[in-house]
Amino acid sequence: MTKSTSSKLSRRQALILGSSALAAPMLSLQTRPLWAQETTRVALTLPWVANGSNYWPMLGKEMGIYADNGIDVEVSRGFGSVAAAQAVANDQFDFGVVFASGNMLAQARGLDLMVLGTVNYDATMGIATLADSPIATPKDLEGKTLGMVPTSAEAPFFPAFAAAAGIDTDKVDIVQVDSKVIERALLDGQVDAITAIGSSSIPNIVAAGADLRFMLWSEYGVEQYAAQICTRRETYEANPDLCQKVVDATLQSFAYTLKNPEESINEFARIVPEVGLTANGLPSAKISQGIAQLVAIRPEAIENALGYSDLEKIPGMMQGVLDLGTIENPVVPPLEQLITNEFVGNVTLSAEEWDAVRSANAEYAQYFG
Known part of the structure; x- marks a missing residue:
């Protein structure tokens, strides 16, 4: 070429x-x-x-x-x-x-x-939540809804993060969301948290005027x-x-x-x-x-x-x-x-x-x- x-x-x-x-x-x-x-x-x-x-x-x-x-x-x-x-x-x-x-x-x-x-x-794979969310640690995802784009770059690594962070995934309600509306689902309260690539999703959430927290999976060994x-x-x-x-x-x-x-x-x-x-x-x-x-x-x-x-x-x-x-x-x-x-x-x-x-x-x- x-x-x-x-x-x-x-x-x-x-x-x-x-x-x-x-x-x-x-x-x-x-x-x-x-x-x-x-x-x-x-x-x-x-x-x-x-x-x-x-x-x-x-x-x-x-x-x-x-x-x-x-x-x-x-x-x-x-x-x-x-x-x-x-x-x-x-x-x-x-x-x-x-x-x-x-x-x-x-x-x-x-x-x-x-x-x-x-x-x-x-790669900034992680979990995004709104700043006022009760989800302050990975374990807090249990009993909550988690939005995820199945074909996203980070989705396949979620089980590894869950295992490393001690999350019982049977207690997490995972909701499949289209990539075009994943951040909106969080902003509108349709889900409690989302999996995301931080460099992509954080700007969209902040630009919408919302405060957020982001848990980097690399801090739990999923690097x-x-x-x-x-x-x-x-x-x-x-x-x-x-x-x-x-x-x-x-x-x-x-x-x-x-x-x-x-x-x-x-x-x-x-x-x-x-x-x-x-x-x-x-x-x-x-x-x-x-x-x-x-x-x-x-x-x-x-x-x-x-x-x-x-x-x-x-x-x-x-x-x-x-x-x-x-x-x-x-x-x-x-x-x-x-x-x-x-x-x-x-x-x-x-x-x-x-x-x-x-x-x-x-x-x-x-x-x-």
């Missing part, structure tokens, strides 16, 4: 050229400007529709970050991490930004998928990484230089949003005008971005580099996926054929920059607990 094409000027390069063109000497026909490098065309899929938690590849494309790394990227929306992982493995896309559970399901099904880096370290950069194993083996360029560009794009959250989210609203068409669109995107950035502040990234994966955690996460029982006769390759850190290390934040990220997103920690 990849092919070479001549690079267009990034916006930054165009500004530089425009401001200095009159003063610059005439270039001979034999002189090639530094920015006229060959680029490789790459198709990349997001895990879902572009939102505040995943838009940074789009921003990187718009700002010329990918072009500066020799990549002409086409960014497409996804239809869930499981589908996105399969689409990459089936050569519909060259690379993907996919939640870890989607990657692991694909790998356990025998699809040759390789993870090149981890961007966020908590899954969130966004990861993936590609086919054949691409990893045959073209490591391309993998390096895509990883660098993607992480540089994310780093820009970490350092410039307000400017970045406003630029997202410009790139995707639909974000600003509703009164709650931009505020919801800001909350979604804030939560995604909050769960990027982890020792993996701080002590190593953006994109770093703790390989010792991966077998446990994979076992959690296998325990779902949704895969017949799973075959899991050795760890070194599933994930690597070899392309990570070029994009880092200083201690002062991490402090600034922590301060900028401190307000979003209020939703968890």
Whole structure:
């Protein structure tokens, strides 16, 4: 799917050229400007529709970050991490930004998928309740109604959370709810609580003017990484230089949003005008971005580099996926054929920059607990 094409000027390069063109000497026909490098065309899929938690590849494309790394990227929306992982493995896309559970399901099904880096370290699976709810602990779910979208990313992991938290699921009235109205069911009191992905549901609930509490399943040992950069194993083996360029560009794009959250989210609203068409669109995107950035502040990234994966955690996460029982006769390759850190290390934040990220997103920690 990849092919070479001549690079267009990034916006930054165009500004530089425009401001200095009159003063610059005439270039001979034999002189090639530094920015006229060959680029490789790459198709990349997001895990879902572009939102505040995943838009940074789009921003990187718009700002010329990918072009500066020799990549002409086409960014497409996804239809869930499981589908996105399969689409990459089936050569519909060259690379993907996919939640870890989607990657692991694909790998356990025998699809040759390789993870090149981890961007966020908590999928924010959990239980959402309204702030005035009597449900203050997981055990309090017993005797209550719990809304759940059966096909959601978190639903298959609920039994593991229930077991870890000591919940008798026979005493929980689980109500199947359509994904389009899951938050509304909670807001209208049709259910007492819902299972949810925090980065998706919390912004919708807060934007509706409600206060909430959110119980993270990771605090009970049900841990899954969130966004990861993936590609086919054949691409990893045959073209490591391309993998390096895509990883660098993607992480540089994310780093820009970490350092410039307000400017970045406003630029997202410009790139995707639909974000600003509703009164709650931009505020919801800001909350979604804030939560995604909050769960990027982890020792993996701080002590190593953006994109770093703790390989010792991966077998446990994979076992959690296998325990779902949704895969017949799973075959899991050795760890070194599933994930690597070899392309990570070029994009880092200083201690002062991490402090600034922590301060900028401190307000979003209020939703968890």
